[in-house]
Amino acid sequence: MSKTGYRAPAIAAEEVSLRVPENQRKEVRVLDVAAGTGLVGKELTRRGFTNIDAVEPSDNMMKQIKSSGIYTLMFQEFLGLGQNTIPKGTYDIVVSAGAIRENHIPLSGIDDMIHFTKTGGLVVLLMNNFDVGPKHKAESHMNQLEEKGLWCKESSEILSNYFLGKEGIVFIYRVL
Numbered sequence: 001m002s003k004t005g006y007r008a009p010a011i012a013a014e015e016v017s018l019r020v021p022e023n024q025r026k027e028v029r030v031l032d033v034a035a036g037t038g039l040v041g042k043e044l045t046r047r048g049f050t051n052i053d054a055v056e057p058s059d060n061m062m063k064q065i066k067s068s069g070i071y072t073l074m075f076q077e078f079l080g081l082g083q084n085t086i087p088k089g090t091y092d093i094v095v096s097a098g099a100i101r102e103n104h105i106p107l108s109g110i111d112d113m114i115h116f117t118k119t120g121g122l123v124v125l126l127m128n129n130f131d132v133g134p135k136h137k138a139e140s141h142m143n144q145l146e147e148k149g150l151w152c153k154e155s156s157e158i159l160s161n162y163f164l165g166k167e168g169i170v171f172i173y174r175v176l
């Protein structure tokens with residue numbers, strides 16, 4: 001467990017790893033959305049991933065992830081604004097932990113994540129399961145995206161010890 005009791009980055013990396021055989025981890029292209037200080041990237045690196053890009057809007061966080069040496073390309077941008085410079089249809093896996101919540105990535109940022117992912121690629125989204133309002137809004141938006149035929153849900157799983165013993169949830173979607 002991390003010193004802060006925040007387990008989302010390790011769980012996110014584990015969920016990604018479960019879906020990528022070890023001999024493919026150097027090739028698959030991964031985008032860490034809302035990378036923060038780079039904890040998800042660090043956990044992915046520990047599991048053999050080497051082709052990881054990041055999106056993170058904050059100056060301070062961006063300085064930290066630049067100095068980490070983990071990421072190849074780093075986009076200092078907000079998702080959900082209707083425009084960004086991140087290439088479309090590019091990533092095998094888009095992963096994001098802890099950023100679908102009040103005052104963070106808006107629901108339209110989830111649509112952006114679909115656009116960055118290759119057809120047949122995966123979006124792996126982790127969020128807390130105790131701020132029920134944001135979680136319900138996100139889930140209903142993600143269901144609408146499925147009804148529109150943009151992606152299909154592979155799984156959702158409750159995580160019993162996401163943050164200091166409180167629950168989280170991981171959603172896995174395949175982009176169509």
Ligand SMILES: C[S@@+](CC[C@H](N)C(=O)[O-])C[C@H]1O[C@@H](n2cnc3c(N)ncnc32)[C@H](O)[C@@H]1O
Nearest residue numbers: 034035036039057058078079097098099104105
């Ligand atoms: C709680 S941190 C999570 C960081 C990292 N994913 C982790 O699990 O350690 C949330 C991050 O979301 C970023 N963020 C907030 N709004 C965003 C947006 N619209 N687009 C992309 N990132 C955003 C913040 O700058 C912050 O670094």
